Amino acid sequence: MNQIFKRLSQRRDSYNQINDDTEENYKSIFDLIRLSAVVSGIEFCYAAETAFVSPILLQLGLPVIFMTWTWCLPPLIGFFLVPALGSLSDKCHTRIGRRRPFILLYSTGILIGLLLVANGQTIGYWFGDSRNIFFNTTELINQTNFENYQISNPFLTRKFGTIITVLGVLLLDLDCDACQSPSRAYLLDVTNPNQHSLGLTTFTTMAGLGGCLGYLFSGIPWENTFLAKIFGDHIHVVFTLVWIIYIICMILTLTTAKEPANIAIMVPNLNLSSSRQYLVSTLSLTSLNDNNIHRYEPKSIIEREQYDSTPVVNLKISYYDYLRSIIYMPVSLRWLCLTNFFCWMALVSYSLFFTDFVGQAVFGIYNNNNENFTLKKLFILGGNPKLD
Numbered sequence: 001m002n003q004i005f006k007r008l009s010q011r012r013d014s015y016n017q018i019n020d021d022t023e024e025n026y027k028s029i030f031d032l033i034r035l036s037a038v039v040s041g042i043e044f045c046y047a048a049e050t051a052f053v054s055p056i057l058l059q060l061g062l063p064v065i066f067m068t069w070t071w072c073l074p075p076l077i078g079f080f081l082v083p084a085l086g087s088l089s090d091k092c093h094t095r096i097g098r099r100r101p102f103i104l105l106y107s108t109g110i111l112i113g114l115l116l117v118a119n120g121q122t123i124g125y126w127f128g129d130s131r132n133i134f135f136n137t138t139e140l141i142n143q144t145n146f147e148n149y150q151i152s153n154p155f156l157t158r159k160f161g162t163i164i165t166v167l168g169v170l171l172l173d174l175d176c177d178a179c180q181s182p183s184r185a186y187l188l189d190v191t192n193p194n195q196h197s198l199g200l201t202t203f204t205t206m207a208g209l210g211g212c213l214g215y216l217f218s219g220i221p222w223e224n225t226f227l228a229k230i231f232g233d234h235i236h237v238v239f240t241l242v243w244i245i246y247i248i249c250m251i252l253t254l255t256t257a258k259e260p261a262n263i264a265i266m267v268p269n270l271n272l273s274s275s276r277q278y279l280v281s282t283l284s285l286t287s288l289n290d291n292n293i294h295r296y297e298p299k300s301i302i303e304r305e306q307y308d309s310t311p312v313v314n315l316k317i318s319y320y321d322y323l324r325s326i327i328y329m330p331v332s333l334r335w336l337c338l339t340n341f342f343c344w345m346a347l348v349s350y351s352l353f354f355t356d357f358v359g360q361a362v363f364g365i366y367n368n369n370n371e372n373f374t375l376k377k378l379f380i381l382g383g384n385p386k387l388d
Contacts, residue, residue, distance in 0.1 A: 026192045027257070032202040034256040035187045038103065039203055040210030041249030042176050042183075045110055047214025048242045049176075050351050052235055053117060053169055060121065060162045070166050071352060074173035082178045083322055089182050097259025099186035106182070107250050109175035111243060116168025118239035124161020183253065190257040210249075217241060 027035070057067045085102065092098040116123070184203060191199050222228055222237035231237045329337070 027190075027195060027199070029202070031256055032187075032191070032195070032199050033206065034252045035190070035199065036203040036206035036253070037249040038107075038183045038253035039180060040206040040213075041246035042110070042179060043207050043210030044214040044217070044242045044245050044249075045114065045172060045176050047211055047218055048114075048238055049117070049169070049172055051215065051218040052238070054352050056117065056120075056165060056235070057162070057169075060158050060165060062162050062166070070169050071173070071348075074170055075177060077170075078174050078177045081174075082181065085178060086181055089185070097186075097189075099182040099189060100254050100259060102182040103179060103186065103250070103254060106175040106179035107246070109171045110179065110246060113168045113170075113172025113175060114239050114243045114246070116164055117172060118168075118236055120165030120168055121158065121161040123164050124158055127160040129159070129161050130157035186253070186259065189259055214242070 053071075054067060057070060058064070062070070089098055089102045092101060094101050121129075184200070187199050187203060188196055218238055221234070223234045225237075227237045227241075228234070231240045
C-alpha cells in the first residue's frame with residue numbers, strides 16, 4: 001500500500017511541476033468572449049473603413065488608380081513587416097507579457113488611423129488647404145455648381161488633407177491586419193490547450209459579430225440623431241463611435257488574464273518556439289489511467305532528463321526561408337491558399353469598387369452631359385458621404 005501511495009505521489013509531482021499553471025488556465029465562456037473582444041473591435045474598424053474610405057478619398061480628389069494603390073499598400077507592407085514583428089513578439093520579455101505590448105502598439109496605430117481618416121480633411125485646412133472646392137447640398141439640389149463638381153480637380157487644393165487621410169488609411173488597415181496575430185496568440189497562451197478549439201471558435205464568432213454590427217452602425221442615419229450635433233456629420237459620428245468601441249474591446253481583452261511571464265521557464269532548456277509543443281505533449285501523458293503508472297513514470301522522467309540535458313539550437317528563419325516556404329509548400333496547402341487568394345480578391349474588388357462602378361456605369365456621374373441629372377444628384381448625395 002505504501003508503495004502505491006509513493007508512486008502516486010511521484011506521478012503527481014512529476015507533472016505538477018510543469019502543469020500547475022496550465023490547469024489554472026481553464027477559462028469560462030465569458031472569459032473567452034473577453035479574450036476575443038479585441039478582434040470584434042478590429043472588425044468594427046474594418047467595416048467603417050470599407051464603407052467610407054473609398055468615397056472619402058474620391059471626394060478629396062484622389063484619382064481612382066491612386067485610391068487603389070492606397071488600399072494595396074497596407075497588405076503589401078504587412079507581407080514583409082508582420083512576420084518580423086511576430087518574431088519579436090515571441091522573443092519579447094516584459095512585465096505585461098509577450099503579446100500584450102504588441103496588441104497595445106497596434107491598437108495605438110488603429111486609433112490614430114481612425115482619427116486621421118475621419119479628420120484628414122479638417123487637418124488639411126490647418127495646413128492651408130482650400131475650403132471652397134465642393135458644392136454644398138443646397139447648391140446641388142438647386143442644380144448649381146454641378147459642372148464645377150465634374151470638371152474641378154480638388155486634389156490640387158486639398159493635397160495636405162489627402163496625404164493625411166492616406167496616411168490614416170495606411171495606419172488603420174496595416175495595424176488591423178497585424179493586430180489579429182498577437183491577439184490570437186494571446187488567447188492561446190493564456191488558455192488551457194484543451195480549450196484551444198473552443199477559444200478559436202469564439203474568436204471567429206466574435207469577429208463575425210463585430211463585422212455584422214460594424215456595417216449596421218455605418219448604415220444608421222446618425223445625422224438625424226443628437227450625436228450629429230455633438231460630433232458633426234455622419235462620418236465623424238461613425239468613426240467616433242468605432243473609436244470608443246475599439247478602446248472598450250481592447251481593454252476587455254487585455255485585462256482578462258495575465259500572461260505567463262515565459263512559457264519556457266517551466267522547462268528551462270527549451271526555447272520559446274518548442275516549449276509550448278513540449279507542454280502539450282507532456283499534458284497528453286497525464287491522461288493515462290492508474291493502470292499505466294509504471295509505464296508513465298519512467299517515460300516522463302526520461303523525457304525530462306532528455307530535454308534538460310540536451311542543448312537546444314535556436315533556428316533562425318531568414319526572409320529567404322520565409323518566402324521559400326510560401327513557394328514550396330504541400331500541394332493541398334497550396335490549393336487552400338490559392339482558394340483563399342481568389343476569395344479575398346473577389347470580396348475586396350466587390351466591396352471597394354462596386355458603388356463607384358454603379359455611379360459610372362448606371363448613373364454616369366462622370367459624364368459631362370446633363371441627362372438623368374436627378375439620378376446623378378441622388379447618387380452623389382446617397383452613394384458618397386457629405387464632406388463639409
